[in-house]
Amino acid sequence: MTAVNDSTVRDPDAWRADMVRALRDQDAITSEPVGAAFAAVPRHRFAPDTPLDIAYDLHRTVPVKKDEHGLDISVMSAAHLQAVMLEQADIEPGMKVLEIGSGGYNAALIQELVGSKGAVTTVDIDRDIVDRARRCLDDAGYDQVKTVLADGEAGVPDGAPYDRIIVTVAAWDIPPSWINELGEKGRLVVPLTVRGTTRSIAFDRDREGLVSHSYRLARFVPMQGEGAAKERKALLRDGVAVQTDDEGIPFNTKALNHALDTPRREFWSGAAYDLPDELELYLTVHLSSAARLHASKDIVDSGLVEASALLGVPALVSEDSIAYRTRRENEDTGGFESGVVAHGLQAEALADEYLKLLRRWAQDHRRRGAATIRFLPGPAPSTPPQNTVLKRHGVVTVSWH
Known part of the structure; x- marks a missing residue:
């Protein structure tokens, strides 16, 4: 029996109706005007060479x-x-x-x-x-x-x-x-x-x-x-990279790569792991020397780096050491507990800073929408507020409540 490609048989209107229902179910669409717009516009006409199942996929x-x-x-x-x-x-x-x-x-x-x-x-x-x-x-x-x-x-x-x-x-x-x-x-x-x-x-x-x-x-x-952003990216080895847009962050590629070959150390916070996108924003702003650690699937499968780095994870780096977030199952913390993996001579010191932030976030800010983000145009103040990120045209400040 010959397999039939559903994408070539189903009417585009049916694909679009399914997409709109799914967007409502996932709370991406929460108002009638936006729902009506998605129902009206033929998305496939803007992707003429793309199969309908891909064109109308919610997340592709x-x-x-x-x-x-x-x-x-x-x-x-x-x-x-x-x-x-x-x-x-x-x-x-x-x-x-x-x-x-x-x-x-x-x-x-x-x-x-x-x-x-x-x-x-x-x-x-x-x-x-x-x-x-x-x-x-x-x-x-x-x-x-x-x-x-x-x-x-x-x-x-x-x-x-x-x-x-x-x-x-x-x-x-x-x-x-x-x-x-x-x-x-x-x-x-x-x-x-x-x-x-x-x-x-x-x-x-x-x-x-x-x-x-x-x-x-x-x-x-x-x-x-x-x-265009002027990001710095350092390839530590095939499949492992760190990146940042902060020129003050030390990137000693050879020393950081060597750190990955030192014994892996794990530290556990005793705090709940939850809402990773909110936690990531908090860590990114508060870590004193923040970068992002990326690792390929092959590297993760080898056990060298945790799966949290597949899409990039906030990392704390020094000249010769690196620490980043991980998790493990723990019913006492509601299902998962947050922790830190660290490598290098400064592993314990970096982990200590990281753990304090994990605990503070879980205790005081573990909910959606707790941050207020401001953009202040113009020159940076001589004494920038806490949690300030300098930009070319102004500064970004983030506060949690």
Whole structure:
């Protein structure tokens, strides 16, 4: 009997209806307007060469363009993440919206939300991406969306002020143009990267700059052009790397690689392991010398590095030592207990700092939305507040309550 590919038999409308139901079930869609937009826009028309089961998969991206090394530099974001960000944006009919980073599909969703009396502009630095977005938008019947070829770092001043600015690439900083082009009661939704950790943050204005309304876990391809991040990445050995955007973090590649060959030491906090995305944000901001440790599946399978490093884990590094988070089953802490794996001459000292943070977070901040994130534009203060991360155009501060 010949196998039948369900993706070629089922009607696209059925795939789309299933996607919308699943997005509602997973609380990615929480409002009727966003649900209606996802039900209306034919996602597959923006991924014409992609099988329907992939195009309508909640959590899969659709590659659009790769660089010379085969790495994705433009993708159609996963539907789940797009829904979360549109809910964060809280777009209303008649609004003017700027999207930074074009793909076409998200702009069509926004056009559905603003309606015939609203206006949507989408900008991208890559002509291939803009041309593709234009073709897909026209093909799907969204010719009213304006496409612009430009570096998104400067926004699109001709259409300002905007009620909403939505950034669909990972941004290391918030340039003055985005704030200047935002209306007085506007909202900026941006995947902001802080020490290698990216969160989609919905920022509203306050007297000092921007303050978070909400934040959610996000992964995006990085911004290109003037706003590109200057990250440092060190390959310790095949399959193991550390990265950071902080120039003050010591990266002695040879010494850190040697540390991995020293005996592995485990330390346990006695504190609950839970809500890893919230914990990760807390650790990233509070660790005194924070980096991210990445390891391949082969390395994890060999037992050298824990599985927490597969997608990157906050690490505390010194000149010759490294410590990072792990977990183990423990019913006394509600199912899992957080701990630290450390290597090198300073293993105990690094683990001690890390354990104190794990305990403090579990005791005082183990819940969703406990952080308030602010962006303060302009020069850094002479005495920066606690938990401050310096950027080119301002500073990011994070406080927990």
